[in-house]
Amino acid sequence: MAESARSSxxxxxxxxVAVLVVAAAVALGIAxxxxxxxxxxxxxHVDQPRTTAVADQAQRITDKVFSFTPDTVAxxxxxxxxxxxxxxxxxYEKLYGPLLSQARNDGLSMDTSVASVGVQQLRDDxxxxxxxxxxxxxxxxxxxxxxGGARVKLELLHxxxxxxxxxxxxx
Amino acid sequence: MTNHVDVSDEPETADEPETAHEPDSSDxxxxxxxxxGTDRGRRSWIxxxxxxxxxxxxxxxxxxxxxxxxxASGADHEAxxxxxxxxxxxxxxxxxxxxLDHRTAExxxxxxQAASTGMLREQLAASKEDLIAAVRKAKSRTTAHLxxxxxxxxxxGEARLMAVLDIKVRPAEEEPTTKRARYIADLVKVGGEWRLxxxxxxxxxx
Numbered sequence: 001m002a003e004s005a006r007s008s009x010x011x012x013x014x015x016x017v018a019v020l021v022v023a024a025a026v027a028l029g030i031a032x033x034x035x036x037x038x039x040x041x042x043x044x045h046v047d048q049p050r051t052t053a054v055a056d057q058a059q060r061i062t063d064k065v066f067s068f069t070p071d072t073v074a075x076x077x078x079x080x081x082x083x084x085x086x087x088x089x090x091x092y093e094k095l096y097g098p099l100l101s102q103a104r105n106d107g108l109s110m111d112t113s114v115a116s117v118g119v120q121q122l123r124d125d126x127x128x129x130x131x132x133x134x135x136x137x138x139x140x141x142x143x144x145x146x147x148g149g150a151r152v153k154l155e156l157l158h159x160x161x162x163x164x165x166x167x168x169x170x171x
Numbered sequence: 172m173t174n175h176v177d178v179s180d181e182p183e184t185a186d187e188p189e190t191a192h193e194p195d196s197s198d199x200x201x202x203x204x205x206x207x208g209t210d211r212g213r214r215s216w217i218x219x220x221x222x223x224x225x226x227x228x229x230x231x232x233x234x235x236x237x238x239x240x241x242x243a244s245g246a247d248h249e250a251x252x253x254x255x256x257x258x259x260x261x262x263x264x265x266x267x268x269x270x271l272d273h274r275t276a277e278x279x280x281x282x283x284q285a286a287s288t289g290m291l292r293e294q295l296a297a298s299k300e301d302l303i304a305a306v307r308k309a310k311s312r313t314t315a316h317l318x319x320x321x322x323x324x325x326x327x328g329e330a331r332l333m334a335v336l337d338i339k340v341r342p343a344e345e346e347p348t349t350k351r352a353r354y355i356a357d358l359v360k361v362g363g364e365w366r367l368x369x370x371x372x373x374x375x376x377x
Contacts, residue, residue: 007214011217011218014221014222014225018221018224018225018228021224021228021232022228025228025232025235028232028236028239029231031239032236032242033235033238036248037241038241038242041243042251042254042255043247044321045254045322045324045325046247046254116323117323118320118322120319120321132353132373149374151319151351151353153319171319171335
Protein backbone atom coordinates (compact mmCIF):
# COMPACT_ATOMS: atom_id res chain seq x y z
CA MET A 1 0.00 0.00 0.00
CA ALA A 2 2.80 2.43 0.94
CA GLU A 3 4.58 1.59 -2.28
CA SER A 4 1.46 2.24 -4.30
CA ALA A 5 0.91 5.62 -2.64
CA ARG A 6 4.50 6.57 -3.23
CA SER A 7 4.36 5.59 -6.88
CA SER A 8 1.13 7.48 -7.39
CA UNK A 9 2.74 10.58 -5.86
CA UNK A 10 5.65 10.04 -8.21
CA UNK A 11 3.28 9.89 -11.18
CA UNK A 12 1.52 13.10 -10.14
CA UNK A 13 4.88 14.82 -9.78
CA UNK A 14 5.97 13.49 -13.17
CA UNK A 15 2.72 14.71 -14.73
CA UNK A 16 3.25 18.20 -13.29
CA VAL A 17 6.84 18.27 -14.53
CA ALA A 18 5.72 17.02 -17.96
CA VAL A 19 3.10 19.78 -18.25
CA LEU A 20 5.62 22.45 -17.21
CA VAL A 21 8.34 21.22 -19.55
CA VAL A 22 5.92 20.91 -22.48
CA ALA A 23 4.62 24.42 -21.76
CA ALA A 24 8.20 25.75 -21.68
CA ALA A 25 9.03 24.00 -24.95
CA VAL A 26 5.92 25.44 -26.62
CA ALA A 27 6.66 28.95 -25.32
CA LEU A 28 10.29 28.77 -26.49
CA GLY A 29 9.17 27.33 -29.82
CA ILE A 30 6.73 30.17 -30.45
CA ALA A 31 9.34 32.77 -29.45
CA UNK A 32 12.09 31.20 -31.57
CA UNK A 33 10.07 30.53 -34.70
CA UNK A 34 8.42 33.96 -34.77
CA UNK A 35 11.85 35.52 -35.27
CA UNK A 36 13.58 35.46 -38.65
CA UNK A 37 16.78 33.48 -39.10
CA UNK A 38 19.88 35.59 -39.80
CA UNK A 39 19.97 34.05 -43.30
CA UNK A 40 16.46 35.32 -44.00
CA UNK A 41 17.33 38.96 -43.35
CA UNK A 42 18.51 41.25 -46.09
CA UNK A 43 21.31 43.21 -44.40
CA UNK A 44 21.52 45.96 -47.04
CA HIS A 45 21.62 49.23 -45.05
CA VAL A 46 21.05 47.18 -41.89
CA ASP A 47 24.68 46.13 -41.50
CA GLN A 48 26.10 49.50 -42.49
CA PRO A 49 29.84 48.62 -42.58
CA ARG A 50 29.24 45.61 -44.84
CA THR A 51 26.85 47.63 -47.01
CA THR A 52 29.49 50.32 -47.49
CA ALA A 53 32.18 47.72 -48.16
CA VAL A 54 30.24 45.98 -50.91
CA ALA A 55 29.16 49.31 -52.47
CA ASP A 56 32.77 50.57 -52.49
CA GLN A 57 34.03 47.37 -54.04
CA ALA A 58 31.28 47.40 -56.72
CA GLN A 59 32.25 50.97 -57.57
CA ARG A 60 35.99 50.20 -57.71
CA ILE A 61 35.52 47.17 -59.94
CA THR A 62 33.04 48.95 -62.25
CA ASP A 63 35.32 51.97 -62.72
CA LYS A 64 38.25 49.72 -63.56
CA VAL A 65 36.85 46.92 -65.72
CA PHE A 66 34.66 49.23 -67.81
CA SER A 67 37.43 51.76 -68.50
CA PHE A 68 40.36 51.43 -70.90
CA THR A 69 42.62 53.23 -73.31
CA PRO A 70 44.51 51.61 -76.20
CA ASP A 71 47.50 51.38 -73.85
CA THR A 72 45.71 49.82 -70.90
CA VAL A 73 43.75 47.01 -72.56
CA ALA A 74 45.97 44.37 -70.97
CA UNK A 75 45.60 45.91 -67.52
CA UNK A 76 41.81 46.16 -67.90
CA UNK A 77 41.66 42.52 -68.96
CA UNK A 78 43.81 41.53 -66.01
CA UNK A 79 41.54 43.38 -63.58
CA UNK A 80 38.51 41.69 -65.15
CA UNK A 81 40.17 38.31 -64.68
CA UNK A 82 40.80 39.05 -61.01
CA UNK A 83 37.39 40.49 -60.17
CA UNK A 84 34.88 38.59 -62.33
CA UNK A 85 33.67 35.07 -61.65
CA UNK A 86 31.06 32.67 -63.00
CA UNK A 87 28.48 34.07 -65.42
CA UNK A 88 30.01 37.53 -65.20
CA UNK A 89 33.03 36.37 -67.22
CA UNK A 90 30.95 35.56 -70.34
CA UNK A 91 28.65 38.56 -69.77
CA TYR A 92 31.64 40.89 -69.64
CA GLU A 93 33.19 39.28 -72.72
CA LYS A 94 29.94 39.83 -74.64
CA LEU A 95 29.71 43.48 -73.55
CA TYR A 96 33.36 44.48 -73.69
CA GLY A 97 35.11 41.96 -75.95
CA PRO A 98 34.27 43.92 -79.14
CA LEU A 99 35.16 47.25 -77.49
CA LEU A 100 38.53 46.00 -76.27
CA SER A 101 39.29 44.83 -79.84
CA GLN A 102 38.38 48.30 -81.09
CA ALA A 103 40.73 49.79 -78.54
CA ARG A 104 43.63 47.97 -80.15
CA ASN A 105 42.50 48.40 -83.76
CA ASP A 106 40.85 51.84 -83.81
CA GLY A 107 42.39 53.50 -80.78
CA LEU A 108 39.10 53.57 -78.84
CA SER A 109 39.17 54.78 -75.24
CA MET A 110 36.38 54.38 -72.74
CA ASP A 111 36.12 56.13 -69.43
CA THR A 112 33.51 54.85 -67.01
CA SER A 113 32.78 56.73 -63.83
CA VAL A 114 30.30 55.47 -61.27
CA ALA A 115 27.78 58.14 -60.26
CA SER A 116 25.67 56.17 -57.76
CA VAL A 117 25.71 52.76 -56.14
CA GLY A 118 22.80 51.34 -54.18
CA VAL A 119 22.95 48.02 -52.37
CA GLN A 120 19.69 46.13 -52.88
CA GLN A 121 20.44 42.79 -51.24
CA LEU A 122 23.06 41.66 -48.78
CA ARG A 123 22.68 38.11 -47.45
CA ASP A 124 25.45 35.88 -46.16
CA ASP A 125 28.05 36.04 -48.94
CA UNK A 126 25.72 37.33 -51.68
CA UNK A 127 24.90 40.88 -52.68
CA UNK A 128 23.13 42.70 -55.50
CA UNK A 129 23.78 46.35 -56.26
CA UNK A 130 22.37 48.89 -58.69
CA UNK A 131 24.95 51.11 -60.39
CA UNK A 132 24.54 54.32 -62.36
CA UNK A 133 27.63 55.20 -64.34
CA UNK A 134 28.57 57.84 -66.86
CA UNK A 135 30.57 56.71 -69.85
CA UNK A 136 32.68 58.68 -72.27
CA UNK A 137 33.96 56.88 -75.33
CA UNK A 138 36.42 58.45 -77.74
CA UNK A 139 38.13 57.23 -80.87
CA UNK A 140 41.63 58.30 -81.74
CA UNK A 141 41.60 61.31 -84.04
CA UNK A 142 38.00 62.14 -83.25
CA UNK A 143 37.37 65.14 -81.02
CA UNK A 144 33.72 64.25 -80.53
CA UNK A 145 33.32 61.89 -77.60
CA UNK A 146 30.22 59.74 -77.34
CA UNK A 147 28.54 59.95 -73.98
CA GLY A 148 26.30 57.45 -72.34
CA GLY A 149 24.54 56.84 -69.09
CA ALA A 150 24.74 53.24 -67.97
CA ARG A 151 22.42 51.42 -65.59
CA VAL A 152 23.80 48.12 -64.42
CA LYS A 153 22.71 45.57 -61.89
CA LEU A 154 25.61 43.62 -60.42
CA GLU A 155 25.56 40.41 -58.44
CA LEU A 156 28.48 39.92 -56.08
CA LEU A 157 29.86 36.98 -54.15
CA HIS A 158 32.14 37.29 -51.15
CA UNK A 159 35.16 35.02 -51.46
CA UNK A 160 38.30 34.58 -49.38
CA UNK A 161 39.78 37.15 -51.75
CA UNK A 162 37.04 39.76 -51.18
CA UNK A 163 33.91 40.62 -53.17
CA UNK A 164 33.83 39.36 -56.76
CA UNK A 165 31.26 40.14 -59.46
CA UNK A 166 29.36 37.02 -60.56
CA UNK A 167 26.60 38.63 -62.62
CA UNK A 168 26.28 41.70 -64.86
CA UNK A 169 22.85 42.81 -66.13
CA UNK A 170 22.55 45.96 -68.18
CA UNK A 171 19.21 47.65 -67.52
CA MET B 172 5.03 -11.39 -31.77
CA THR B 173 5.47 -12.70 -28.24
CA ASN B 174 3.41 -9.85 -26.86
CA HIS B 175 0.61 -10.84 -29.12
CA VAL B 176 0.53 -14.35 -27.76
CA ASP B 177 0.66 -13.09 -24.18
CA VAL B 178 -2.25 -10.75 -24.63
CA SER B 179 -4.43 -13.35 -26.27
CA ASP B 180 -3.71 -15.64 -23.28
CA GLU B 181 -4.95 -13.08 -20.83
CA PRO B 182 -8.69 -13.69 -20.72
CA GLU B 183 -8.20 -17.36 -19.76
CA THR B 184 -6.22 -16.47 -16.64
CA ALA B 185 -8.24 -13.36 -15.85
CA ASP B 186 -9.92 -14.93 -12.81
CA GLU B 187 -6.87 -15.66 -10.76
CA PRO B 188 -4.40 -12.78 -11.11
CA GLU B 189 -5.38 -10.72 -8.02
CA THR B 190 -3.98 -13.30 -5.60
CA ALA B 191 -1.28 -14.72 -7.84
CA HIS B 192 0.01 -11.32 -8.66
CA GLU B 193 2.45 -10.39 -5.91
CA PRO B 194 4.59 -13.52 -5.95
CA ASP B 195 4.40 -13.74 -9.74
CA SER B 196 5.85 -10.35 -10.36
CA SER B 197 8.90 -11.01 -8.22
CA ASP B 198 9.59 -14.53 -9.44
CA UNK B 199 8.80 -14.17 -13.11
CA UNK B 200 9.19 -10.66 -14.45
CA UNK B 201 7.82 -11.85 -17.79
CA UNK B 202 4.38 -12.18 -16.25
CA UNK B 203 4.31 -8.52 -15.28
CA UNK B 204 4.20 -7.84 -19.00
CA UNK B 205 1.31 -10.18 -19.38
CA UNK B 206 -0.57 -8.10 -16.84
CA UNK B 207 -0.46 -5.04 -19.13
CA GLY B 208 -4.17 -4.66 -18.65
CA THR B 209 -4.03 -4.55 -14.84
CA ASP B 210 -4.02 -1.32 -12.83
CA ARG B 211 -0.44 -1.70 -11.83
CA GLY B 212 0.80 -2.40 -15.32
CA ARG B 213 -1.17 0.52 -16.71
CA ARG B 214 0.27 2.81 -14.05
CA SER B 215 3.80 1.79 -14.84
CA TRP B 216 3.12 2.52 -18.50
CA ILE B 217 1.82 5.97 -17.54
CA UNK B 218 5.05 6.56 -15.62
CA UNK B 219 7.14 5.51 -18.60
CA UNK B 220 4.97 7.64 -20.90
CA UNK B 221 5.38 10.71 -18.72
CA UNK B 222 9.12 10.19 -18.58
CA UNK B 223 9.25 9.95 -22.38
CA UNK B 224 7.17 13.13 -22.72
CA UNK B 225 9.49 14.96 -20.32
CA UNK B 226 12.60 13.83 -22.16
CA UNK B 227 11.15 14.84 -25.53
CA UNK B 228 9.92 18.18 -24.22
CA UNK B 229 13.29 18.97 -22.66
CA UNK B 230 14.97 18.12 -25.95
CA UNK B 231 12.52 20.36 -27.82
CA UNK B 232 13.02 23.18 -25.30
CA UNK B 233 16.79 22.97 -25.67
CA UNK B 234 16.47 22.96 -29.48
CA UNK B 235 14.18 26.01 -29.48
CA UNK B 236 16.38 27.80 -26.95
CA UNK B 237 19.31 27.39 -29.34
CA UNK B 238 17.15 28.59 -32.26
CA UNK B 239 16.09 31.61 -30.19
CA UNK B 240 19.67 32.45 -29.24
CA UNK B 241 20.80 32.27 -32.88
CA UNK B 242 17.78 34.10 -34.37
CA ALA B 243 18.31 37.47 -36.04
CA SER B 244 18.15 40.37 -33.63
CA GLY B 245 14.90 42.26 -33.40
CA ALA B 246 16.72 45.53 -34.13
CA ASP B 247 18.08 44.15 -37.41
CA HIS B 248 14.64 42.90 -38.36
CA GLU B 249 13.13 46.35 -37.71
CA ALA B 250 15.91 48.11 -39.63
CA UNK B 251 15.31 45.79 -42.59
CA UNK B 252 11.60 46.58 -42.52
CA UNK B 253 12.35 50.31 -42.34
CA UNK B 254 14.60 50.00 -45.40
CA UNK B 255 11.93 48.09 -47.33
CA UNK B 256 9.32 50.68 -46.39
CA UNK B 257 11.53 53.55 -47.61
CA UNK B 258 12.40 51.69 -50.80
CA UNK B 259 8.78 50.80 -51.61
CA UNK B 260 7.38 54.26 -50.78
CA UNK B 261 10.21 56.01 -52.63
CA UNK B 262 9.68 53.88 -55.73
CA UNK B 263 5.95 54.57 -55.68
CA UNK B 264 6.52 58.31 -55.23
CA UNK B 265 8.95 58.52 -58.17
CA UNK B 266 6.40 56.71 -60.34
CA UNK B 267 3.64 59.06 -59.13
CA UNK B 268 5.68 62.11 -60.11
CA UNK B 269 6.10 60.69 -63.59
CA UNK B 270 2.43 59.96 -64.09
CA LEU B 271 0.11 62.61 -65.51
CA ASP B 272 -2.98 62.53 -67.70
CA HIS B 273 -4.24 65.75 -69.31
CA ARG B 274 -7.84 64.71 -68.64
CA THR B 275 -7.23 64.43 -64.88
CA ALA B 276 -4.40 66.92 -64.59
CA GLU B 277 -5.58 68.53 -61.35
CA UNK B 278 -5.88 65.20 -59.56
CA UNK B 279 -2.53 64.15 -60.96
CA UNK B 280 -0.73 67.22 -59.65
CA UNK B 281 -2.54 66.82 -56.33
CA UNK B 282 -1.07 63.30 -56.12
CA UNK B 283 2.37 64.71 -56.91
CA GLN B 284 1.97 67.13 -54.01
CA ALA B 285 0.70 64.44 -51.66
CA ALA B 286 3.77 62.32 -52.39
CA SER B 287 6.21 65.17 -51.81
CA THR B 288 7.41 67.38 -48.99
CA GLY B 289 9.68 70.35 -48.29
CA MET B 290 11.23 72.23 -51.20
CA LEU B 291 9.77 69.93 -53.84
CA ARG B 292 6.27 70.40 -52.48
CA GLU B 293 6.72 74.17 -52.47
CA GLN B 294 8.01 74.15 -56.03
CA LEU B 295 5.03 72.08 -57.12
CA ALA B 296 2.61 74.42 -55.39
CA ALA B 297 4.23 77.39 -57.13
CA SER B 298 4.22 75.82 -60.60
CA LYS B 299 0.98 73.88 -60.31
CA GLU B 300 -1.03 76.10 -62.69
CA ASP B 301 1.72 76.10 -65.30
CA LEU B 302 2.08 72.32 -65.14
CA ILE B 303 -1.65 71.79 -65.58
CA ALA B 304 -1.82 74.28 -68.45
CA ALA B 305 1.13 72.63 -70.19
CA VAL B 306 -0.21 69.07 -70.01
CA ARG B 307 -3.68 70.21 -71.13
CA LYS B 308 -2.19 72.04 -74.08
CA ALA B 309 -0.14 69.00 -75.11
CA LYS B 310 -3.12 66.68 -74.47
CA SER B 311 -0.57 64.11 -73.40
CA ARG B 312 -0.74 61.14 -71.09
CA THR B 313 2.38 60.00 -69.27
CA THR B 314 2.72 56.74 -67.38
CA ALA B 315 5.72 55.26 -65.63
CA HIS B 316 6.91 51.81 -64.69
CA LEU B 317 9.57 51.15 -62.04
CA UNK B 318 12.29 48.91 -63.52
CA UNK B 319 14.72 48.86 -60.59
CA UNK B 320 15.39 50.79 -57.41
CA UNK B 321 17.90 50.79 -54.57
CA UNK B 322 18.75 52.96 -51.63
CA UNK B 323 22.17 54.58 -51.66
CA UNK B 324 21.77 55.94 -48.14
CA UNK B 325 19.49 55.26 -45.23
CA UNK B 326 19.51 57.39 -42.10
CA UNK B 327 17.04 58.30 -39.40
CA GLY B 328 14.07 59.72 -41.28
CA GLU B 329 16.15 60.38 -44.37
CA ALA B 330 17.14 58.29 -47.34
CA ARG B 331 18.40 58.58 -50.88
CA LEU B 332 16.96 56.44 -53.64
CA MET B 333 18.18 55.60 -57.10
CA ALA B 334 15.53 54.44 -59.54
CA VAL B 335 15.30 53.27 -63.14
CA LEU B 336 11.98 54.06 -64.81
CA ASP B 337 10.38 53.36 -68.15
CA ILE B 338 8.40 56.48 -68.96
CA LYS B 339 5.76 56.22 -71.66
CA VAL B 340 4.47 59.43 -73.17
CA ARG B 341 1.36 59.35 -75.35
CA PRO B 342 1.06 62.71 -77.09
CA ALA B 343 -2.27 63.77 -78.62
CA GLU B 344 -1.43 63.05 -82.25
CA GLU B 345 1.93 61.33 -82.44
CA GLU B 346 2.98 57.80 -81.67
CA PRO B 347 3.70 57.03 -78.03
CA THR B 348 7.34 56.96 -77.03
CA THR B 349 8.99 55.09 -74.17
CA LYS B 350 12.28 56.15 -72.68
CA ARG B 351 14.27 54.66 -69.85
CA ALA B 352 15.36 57.22 -67.29
CA ARG B 353 17.58 57.33 -64.23
CA TYR B 354 16.47 59.21 -61.16
CA ILE B 355 17.94 60.14 -57.82
CA ALA B 356 15.41 60.99 -55.15
CA ASP B 357 15.77 62.37 -51.65
CA LEU B 358 13.32 60.78 -49.25
CA VAL B 359 12.13 62.30 -46.00
CA LYS B 360 9.96 60.61 -43.42
CA VAL B 361 7.05 62.86 -42.49
CA GLY B 362 4.58 61.66 -39.88
CA GLY B 363 5.58 58.02 -40.34
CA GLU B 364 5.33 58.25 -44.13
CA TRP B 365 8.18 58.44 -46.64
CA ARG B 366 7.87 61.34 -49.08
CA LEU B 367 9.94 62.89 -51.83
CA UNK B 368 11.94 65.91 -50.73
CA UNK B 369 13.77 66.21 -54.02
CA UNK B 370 13.82 64.46 -57.38
CA UNK B 371 16.37 64.78 -60.13
CA UNK B 372 16.74 62.99 -63.39
CA UNK B 373 20.32 61.81 -63.83
CA UNK B 374 21.10 63.17 -67.24
CA UNK B 375 24.22 62.17 -69.11
CA UNK B 376 26.68 64.98 -68.65
CA UNK B 377 27.43 66.79 -71.89
